[in-house]
Amino acid sequence: MLSAMAYNISLAIINCWSWWWEAKNQHDALARTMLTISVPSLVYVWYKWTTSRLPPGPYGLPVIGYIPFLRSNLHEQFTEMAHKYGPIFSLQLGRKLHVVVNSMDLAKVVAREQDNTFANRSPPLTGLIITYGGMDIVWSNNNAHYRNVRKLLVSQVLSNANLNATQVFRTREVRNAVNEVYNKIGTKIDIKKIAFDTELNVVTNMLWGCSKSDIGDLLDGFQEVECKIIELMGTPNISDLIPFLSRFDLQGMKKDMQRQLEYVDRLFNHIIERKNKVKNCKIDEVDGRKDFLEILLDLKEQKNDPKSFSIIHIKALLIDILVAATDTTSTMIEWVMARILSNPGVMKKVQDELTEVVGLKNIVEESHLPKLTYLDAVIKETFRLHPPLPFLIQRCPSESCKVGGYTIPKGTVIYINVWAIQRDPRNWSNPLEFNPKRFLNCKWDYNGNNFKFLPFGSGRRICPGLPLGEKMLVYILASLLHSFTWSLQKEEEFELSDEFGFVTKKRKPLITIPSLRLSDASLYL
Ligand code: HEM
Numbered sequence: 001m002l003s004a005m006a007y008n009i010s011l012a013i014i015n016c017w018s019w020w021w022e023a024k025n026q027h028d029a030l031a032r033t034m035l036t037i038s039v040p041s042l043v044y045v046w047y048k049w050t051t052s053r054l055p056p057g058p059y060g061l062p063v064i065g066y067i068p069f070l071r072s073n074l075h076e077q078f079t080e081m082a083h084k085y086g087p088i089f090s091l092q093l094g095r096k097l098h099v100v101v102n103s104m105d106l107a108k109v110v111a112r113e114q115d116n117t118f119a120n121r122s123p124p125l126t127g128l129i130i131t132y133g134g135m136d137i138v139w140s141n142n143n144a145h146y147r148n149v150r151k152l153l154v155s156q157v158l159s160n161a162n163l164n165a166t167q168v169f170r171t172r173e174v175r176n177a178v179n180e181v182y183n184k185i186g187t188k189i190d191i192k193k194i195a196f197d198t199e200l201n202v203v204t205n206m207l208w209g210c211s212k213s214d215i216g217d218l219l220d221g222f223q224e225v226e227c228k229i230i231e232l233m234g235t236p237n238i239s240d241l242i243p244f245l246s247r248f249d250l251q252g253m254k255k256d257m258q259r260q261l262e263y264v265d266r267l268f269n270h271i272i273e274r275k276n277k278v279k280n281c282k283i284d285e286v287d288g289r290k291d292f293l294e295i296l297l298d299l300k301e302q303k304n305d306p307k308s309f310s311i312i313h314i315k316a317l318l319i320d321i322l323v324a325a326t327d328t329t330s331t332m333i334e335w336v337m338a339r340i341l342s343n344p345g346v347m348k349k350v351q352d353e354l355t356e357v358v359g360l361k362n363i364v365e366e367s368h369l370p371k372l373t374y375l376d377a378v379i380k381e382t383f384r385l386h387p388p389l390p391f392l393i394q395r396c397p398s399e400s401c402k403v404g405g406y407t408i409p410k411g412t413v414i415y416i417n418v419w420a421i422q423r424d425p426r427n428w429s430n431p432l433e434f435n436p437k438r439f440l441n442c443k444w445d446y447n448g449n450n451f452k453f454l455p456f457g458s459g460r461r462i463c464p465g466l467p468l469g470e471k472m473l474v475y476i477l478a479s480l481l482h483s484f485t486w487s488l489q490k491e492e493e494f495e496l497s498d499e500f501g502f503v504t505k506k507r508k509p510l511i512t513i514p515s516l517r518l519s520d521a522s523l524y525l
Helices: 002-023 026-051 072-086 103-111 127-128 144-158 158-167 167-183 191-208 222-234 245-249 253-277 294-303 310-342 344-358 365-370 373-385 466-482
Strands: 088-093 095-102 402-403 406-408 414-417 484-488 512-517
Touching: 072 088, 072 095, 088 414, 095 103, 095 406, 103 402, 103 414, 127 253, 144 158, 144 294, 158 406, 158 414, 167 191, 167 365, 167 402, 167 466, 191 222, 191 294, 191 310, 253 294, 253 310, 294 310, 294 512, 310 344, 310 373, 310 466, 310 484, 344 373, 344 466, 365 466, 373 466, 406 466, 466 484
Parallel strands: 095 414
Antiparallel strands: 088 095, 402 406, 484 512
């Protein structure tokens, strides 16, 4: 039955074809030949056009593409372009196609529905240099090594159990910060520097068991080096965009990053040597636990194959964590303080809450933090307007796929424009207004499940340091705002402009003057 039907259909096709092809004269024959060729070609072109359409975007110049039109405030420029081209647009930068995703719906497609496809990175050359060839977490593709080291970091450093066990470091370092400010009362203070050193000391204690002061002056230049590392990772580099020019290192960025690596390498060699000599630094032993460096060194010794986990892997992991933890946290503390200082009403509410929850004859403890709901809302509202990583960290699809009906070829560099999403009037009423109340009534968190609000990212690449980052932000801010009253210098012109970068920071450092808020001096010691 079926074979008879197939026979009849083929017969019909052949009959039609012969009718089509049997020309009455030469003129007909030519026309039919042309049509026979052009109809399938048109169908093919139409099919290709509809199935492989790239997202819309601006035209660029031959070879270099849109590179000469990039501005320094890329987050603002991409947001303006989103208004013109829509929720997803593409731009050719040299040899590389870049796609910017600007809506919460499409961010969800990338970071949830196709999270696995988009779980690779597209590391810049400078990122590869400082992480010993991308042997870290941040710049690794989603491969077995990446999954293993991320799991190791989460289970050994950032788990709830470990965070509870290392509370002693946070308490000590935050108290040290309060004491340092107390000793500088009435003078100008760079809040970011205080926050940076506090976070750095907490993290180095968790990583290798010592604070900055325990290892001489080795970490003295670290903040400056880190700033440079972040600047170099966030600046568009011709060597990445037009690879055949990379040998010339036209912007000198490769050389510059190699200089930073020399410092980092010297630092880690010293720390590892020291650790090998005195297996247990002079540190407070936490629960008899090993610090992360000890765990990593043991792991290296256990591996039969030295290539699978070497000293290089350890150093790459350490620089990742130091950079990822300190600059983000201190940048956010500066932003939150700036927002509070520019809103006296908000300052009053934060301090009233601290007086109520902590009291004026007491100091802030970690147990108070969950009760500071207004401060928490202020921090979240600051994150909304000033996400430190405005495009998260670029992702890269491992195969060609579709987003919003457009084709995204394998290897495209993908930015999720959190800066635009968190200021989008379709997601937020009066989006430019600083209004912490919007975070008071609903259940908001940083877990990346609500795609309107993604300061720590979402999906399998979400920031693994989130539990520590969140704790440290609230703890440092609560302590500084509980212990001191802060004011600006008289001549200080207050402004809230930002400077785009891999971590986008306040353009002008926030310099403030503290005065005492507590009457009992012993609370500062
Ligand atoms: C205020 C504090 C912090 C903020 C705002 C922040 C933000 C982020 C963001 C937006 C990402 C990229 C997520 C994505 O691509 O979807 C990220 C990645 C990362 N963060 Fe954080 N972070 C903070 C603190 C920390 C801390 C304390 C650590 C470690 C102790 C850390 C370690 C990392 C690492 C290793 C990655 C790479 C994850 C991966 O590629 O799988 N961060 N962070």
